Amino acid sequence: MDIQPIRDFQNSYKAARDSNSREIRLSVNQAQRLHDSISEVLAEIVKLQNDTILLQSQLTDALKNPTMDWNGGRF
Numbered sequence: 448m449d450i451q452p453i454r455d456f457q458n459s460y461k462a463a464r465d466s467n468s469r470e471i472r473l474s475v476n477q478a479q480r481l482h483d484s485i486s487e488v489l490a491e492i493v494k495l496q497n498d499t500i501l502l503q504s505q506l507t508d509a510l511k512n513p514t515m516d517w518n519g520g521r522f
Contacts, residue, residue, distance in 0.1 A: 448487055452480040 455477070463471045473481065 448484075448491060450484055450488065452477070452484040453488070456481050 456471075456473075459471050459473075462468075
């Protein structure tokens, strides 16, 4: 996942803030890279949220319905 465009924007923002600038200019190419990077990060967050929800559901089910191995083992 390439988050460098987000870091570049953060640096541009900090520089603009520190110099009391009222605007930040991005080329269309920079804006496209920032858009793509943000979209990729958001898609990964959604995937991780869905994975977390599934795992929580599986854990809840396992705690509500425990299974035990009653074979007694081997000697």
